Every structure is written in structure tokens, then in C-alpha cells.
Amino acid sequence: MTRVLAVLEARDGRLRAVSNEIVTAARALADALGGTVEALVCAADEVVDASSVGVYGADTVGVLTHQAFARYSPDGFGEALAARAASSRAVVFAATATGRDLAPRVAARLERSLATEVTEVGVDGSAVTATRPVYAGKAHALVKLTGEPALLSVRPGVFTPREDARPGTLSIEPVTLSAAPRVVVREVKAPPSAQLDVAEASIVVSGGRGLQDPSNFAMLERLAAALGRDAAVGASRAVVDAGWRPHAEQVGQTGKTVSPQLYFAVGISGAVQHLAGMRTAKVIVAINKDRDAPIFKIADYGIVGDLFEIVPRLTEELEKIAAS
């Protein structure tokens, strides 16, 4: 039987939302190959909502348990998953902080090639194909993976979860490791406020040097709040380098790549390195006082003017809508 593995992610005993996207991509691939989707997740014990991915097309869900798996264990996850992946046709990871670390390890253990940051999957004859951004998104490569299993990691935010219900039959499978993991995640420090990560938010409101002072980002936080629970604040490198905002919020070539439904660039000029991180957003809005700012060339909607007047007014309008 042709099996496509979907490597899910969990934190604190629950699946992370990106798991639904991983299963959606794996389902598409399994349908093209005529196979089943076997979802796997590494955890210390229970993952309470593990079987919920059945809704998106997982035939089975295996929870691989080990006491070392309370947090991410690079060596442990790598060994456990490589053992399971060897006999599969394809393996789908997410290009998240964990998946980016894990997928190449599994690939090297299996001596198989890997396509990362994939935005489309397909099958051509007997080969798995994938589309992925190269040159920081300035070009797209269609690649052909000839080995078995074919390994890929999908970019978060691209594979919108699609319902296609399968049983999602759950099994708990204790794992034994050949050696104690050498690399150990001792703790996870959460940022002061556990906001939504820009890479995973469906709406991103980013600010640049045009904000003029770090305290003015409060204005963007209020705009994000008015846009709802799935909105996060992002930043250009100029303001991150100036120490106004944390690196975790930086969007662009040396920051995060985001593909939200809606992206606001406020007081951001639109340097190529910034565009590299957000050009795949579905809808882009730019607010800038310089009519010639390059950001307007890729924005779907632009307003030319002073952000200090426009942002509060926009926030007000959105709050009015939310209240009605």
C-alpha cells in the first residue's frame, strides 16, 4: 500500500494548527499517488486532539511516545521518524522552526533528497513534484523528487486546510531510542506576551522606519487588535536593527517569510529584501507618504499620506465594524 506520512506538530499535549495544513498537503499527494495518509506526531504521552486531523484526510494517526519527547528532541524525533519513514512513498513536514530542523535530519538518515518550503505538490509519472521559491522568492522552481520516500516540507499558510474526512484511527506507539539524545531542549522561554507569531498569523500589520519611534507601534497593535484574533504585528529590518522591535517580528529575507491573507505595510518603503518575505501575501495594503515608494508597486491597495492620521482613522473604522 502506498503510504504518505504527515509529520504533525504538537506543543503542550495539543496539535499545533499547522498540522491541518500538513495533512491537507499529504492528502493531495496521497490522492495523486493512490494511497493513504498516515499522520504521525511525537509526544511525551497524550495528544488530546490527535485524531482531529481525520477531518482533513488522515486515515490513521500514530502518536509516537517517549519520555524525551515532552519538548522537541532533534535526535529523538529524527530517529523515530526515520524508522517509520523508510517504507513510505512520501513524507510531508511543515517548514516551521521544528520542521526546518527535523526534515533535513530525517532526509540525511534515509539518504533521500528533500524539497523545502514547498508551495505546491504534484505527481508526474512516478515522480513527486513540488514548486518552491528560490532566490528569496524572486523565482519559482518546479522540482522533481526521484527517490523513495520523497521528502518535502510545506510552507505554513499556503495549504489552506480542506475537509475530506477519513477515519483518523488513533494509535499510541511507544518508541525506543538507540541512545539518549545528545541535543536537549532544556526550556522554552516564551516571549513576555505570547502573541501570535507573524509567520502563522492570517493578518499581519507591519511597521517600518516611518513609525519614527518605538512607542508608536502601540498604534499598530491597536490596528491589529481591531482586525481580530488572527492578526499579528510585524516589522521591517530597519526597526529591528534599531532595537524598536524584536527579531521574531522581522519580515523579509533575513527575517520571516509570511503568506497571510492580508498584509499591511505601514511606513515601509518596500526594499527587495522586505518584499522577499511578504510578496506571497494574498492581499497587500500599503500606507506611505511617498507616492513613489516601491511598496506601492506590489500593493493591491495603497493610500498615500501620513500614517499618523491614516492608521488611527482606519482602526476606528474597523472597530466600528467589529462593534456592529
Added chain:
Amino acid sequence: MKIAVCVKRTPDTEARIKVGADGISIDPTAVKFVMNPYDEFAVEEALQLKERAGGGEIVVVSLGGDAAKDTIRAALAMGADRGILLQTDTTLADGLPVAKAIAETLEGESCDLVLFGKLAVDDGNGQVGPMVGEILGLATVTAVGQLDIDESHGTAEREIEGGVEVVEFPLPAVLTTEKGLNEPRYPALKGIMAAKKKPIEVKPVTLAPAACEIVQLTLPPQRAGGRIVGDGVDAVPELVRLLREEAKAL
């Protein structure tokens, strides 16, 4: 402490990308090439570790054509000690054969640390570092944003969604570097002169066949963008209307 740093020659991030006549690679004419930006963090970290330890050796490794020597020289100018060019004219989109060739060379170097950038900005793979780590069977930590090292152990921080992982590992180890780890130095004139005399060993390599191949390279569809809704606050209601009714994004 002996440290190897792997550096790749990549197009400058400002470069305009055009698809070449073969349809599967870029047209390199008029493209300026530089050291992959993430690899600068790796070189800088190696230099700082050596300075702190008061001694050691830094070996720079690059796989590529003869032009990759320039990239090695750039690292030598920053202060690294010697270079190894793994010479091949094959350029691959597949990270595994590259990782295998680099691992084979590093095997003979027995380093305390091997540093990589977290990602090459041309192929955007983000895989060679951890693959080399696995092939060599060394403790590996990726996307390191902060690092503390003593003789036999290290502690690294890596950013994850909504937090920071604090990771402990033994040496020898393979690490990949993230922006924010340090501020790469500019080579001084003295360094540039000194680099000319530092040795670069040239080792021809044959890469294993690729199993992830580009079959088509295209430029992304131009965004239709460029629509100015209006000027100043008066344009706000129209923007909101368009976002709701036309884009259905609210």
C-alpha cells in the same frame, strides 16, 4: 579550538534574477555574487570564539567553481586562517550530494565545531548544515541566535513560533547561524592584504547524482499591484469597502 566554516557564493540580495536560456537556472551575467549573508554570521562567530579562546584555527570550506575562491578569500580577509575549495562545476538544487561532499572533507579535519549559515539565499534549502551533522553523527543545532560555549559543552538559543528554545549540546558539534547572533565585521585593508597570502587548498570533487532536480524555473507572476485608493484619511472608508467587498479580506 578548531572550527570549520562552510561558506557559499550566492547572488547579492539586490540582484535582479533572470531565467537562463536552459529554463532551469538563472542567467548569471550582470549578477553580482557575494558571500551568502547567513554565512557571514558563521564566519564572525568563529572569529569571536577563536578570539575568546585565545587561539585555534579556522578553516573555511566552499564547494563550487573557481569563483568560489573569492568567497573563501572574503572569509580569510575577515580573519579565518586557511581555505579549502571543493571544486566542481556542477551546481545542484539538491542539498544531499553537497552535504555528502562537504562531510567527507570535514571527516578528515576533526573539528570541535562546524558552522554553517541557516540557509543559502539562492536555493533557499536550509538543509546542508543539519544533513552534514547527521552524516558525521555530530550533535547539531540549527538557526542559532545566541551561543555560549565552553571546552566540552554549549548552550544555544533558537527562535521558535511564539518562544525561544534553550538547547544544550556536547562538543564536537555542528551549528547553523541565524541573523542576530552577531554583527559580522568588515574586513580591514590589512586583512584583505593578509588574505592574499593565506593558503587555499583546491580539491576537485565529483558530486553524487541529484534526486531533487529543477525541471523548470519561472519568475513569479507579477502582482497586479500599483493601485492607489486615494490620498490621506479621506481614502480610508474606500479602502475598508474594497477590503470587505472586493478582496473579501475582512
